[in-house]
Amino acid sequence: MDRPVLLVAVPLEPAELDRFRDAFDVVHAPSREAFAGALAGRGREVRAIVARNVVPIGKGELQSLPALELVVVLGSGADAIDAEALAEREVRLATGRGVNAATVADHAMALLLASLRNIVPLDRAVHAKGWGWTCEPPASVPDTRLGIVGLGAIGRGIARRAEAFGMDVAYHGRNPQPDTSYPYYADLAGMADWADALVLCCPGGPATHHIVNAGVLGRLGSRGHLVNVARGSVVDTSALVDCLENGMIAAAALDVLEATPEEFARLAKLPNVLLTPHTAGRSPESLAAALDVGLAHLRGHFSA
Numbered sequence: 001m002d003r004p005v006l007l008v009a010v011p012l013e014p015a016e017l018d019r020f021r022d023a024f025d026v027v028h029a030p031s032r033e034a035f036a037g038a039l040a041g042r043g044r045e046v047r048a049i050v051a052r053n054v055v056p057i058g059k060g061e062l063q064s065l066p067a068l069e070l071v072v073v074l075g076s077g078a079d080a081i082d083a084e085a086l087a088e089r090e091v092r093l094a095t096g097r098g099v100n101a102a103t104v105a106d107h108a109m110a111l112l113l114a115s116l117r118n119i120v121p122l123d124r125a126v127h128a129k130g131w132g133w134t135c136e137p138p139a140s141v142p143d144t145r146l147g148i149v150g151l152g153a154i155g156r157g158i159a160r161r162a163e164a165f166g167m168d169v170a171y172h173g174r175n176p177q178p179d180t181s182y183p184y185y186a187d188l189a190g191m192a193d194w195a196d197a198l199v200l201c202c203p204g205g206p207a208t209h210h211i212v213n214a215g216v217l218g219r220l221g222s223r224g225h226l227v228n229v230a231r232g233s234v235v236d237t238s239a240l241v242d243c244l245e246n247g248m249i250a251a252a253a254l255d256v257l258e259a260t261p262e263e264f265a266r267l268a269k270l271p272n273v274l275l276t277p278h279t280a281g282r283s284p285e286s287l288a289a290a291l292d293v294g295l296a297h298l299r300g301h302f303s304a
Helices: 014-022 033-047 083-088 101-116 119-129 153-165 188-194 216-221 235-247 261-269 284-303
Strands: 004-008 025-028 044-052 072-073 093-094 143-149 168-172 197-200 225-228 251-254 273-275
Touching: 004 251, 014 025, 014 284, 025 033, 033 284, 072 153, 072 284, 083 093, 083 261, 093 284, 101 119, 101 153, 101 197, 101 225, 101 251, 101 273, 119 225, 143 153, 143 188, 153 168, 168 216, 188 216, 216 235, 235 251, 235 261, 261 273
Parallel strands: 004 025, 004 044, 044 072, 072 093, 143 168, 143 197, 197 225, 225 251, 251 273
Antiparallel strands: none
C-alpha cells in the first residue's frame, strides 16, 4: 500500500525527518520558497502537512492541495493558518498547544530578570570600561508587581516562576479564570497602572492587535518594563519606540517583533532594549515534544 504523502514545511534534521519516513512519503520544504515549489510539484498528492506558525495555509494554497486531510502545527500558534478555509474543506487542524509552554515561560522569565537587573548594558559596560566601572544600582526583583497578559499555560508558568522570586502577580485576559487566586484586571490600562512590569503571552490575531499601545505604555510609566513573548502584532511598535526613546518606560525585552526597517533600526540602537530572535519556545526538549505530539496526531488520523 502506498504511504500517504506528507509535506513537512518545517526545518528539521535528517534524523528528525526519519521519524516521519517510517509511515509517510515525506516531501521536505523547509522554507517558504521550497513550500511554494512543493505545492506546484506534488501538491495534488499531499494528504497531510506538518507546518509551523509562519507557514501560510489558506484558500490560495488549498487550491493546490485537493487531497489534503490534515494540517499539524508544531507548536501552539496557528495565526498563519486560515482555520475557516480548512473547515470549509473539512480539513482537520491540529496543534501542539502547550508542548513548549515551560520553555517559553523560562525565556520570558530570563528576559524579565535581565531587563529588571539591567544585565546586558552592565555586561557591555564592563567589557568596554573595565571591572571598576560603577553605575546606578538596578531594580530589586522581590516585590516587583508583575502584570501577565494571557493566563494560559505559558502565563501560569510565568506566574509560578515570578512568585518564586517574590513578585506580586496579577493578570489580564478576555475573562477572569475561577481556578486561580491571582487578581484579575478586566482593563489592561488599569493593570499597567498597578504594574512595574508587563509580560505578554496572549494569542495573536485581530482581538489582541496593538492592545499594548501608547495609552497602556504611558500608564506603565517611566519605571516600567515590557516583555513580549506573544506575537509582535500585540504591541504598537511605533508607540513603543517613541516611549523608549523619550524615557516614558524604562526598558523592553522582546522575543517577537512587528516593525518596519526604520523602527527596528531605532530599537536596535537603544541600550534599554533586549532582543532575541523568536527563540522563546525553542529547545531540544520542546522540539522533541512537538514532534511526538505531531506524530501522534498524524498516526491517529491515518489509522482511524
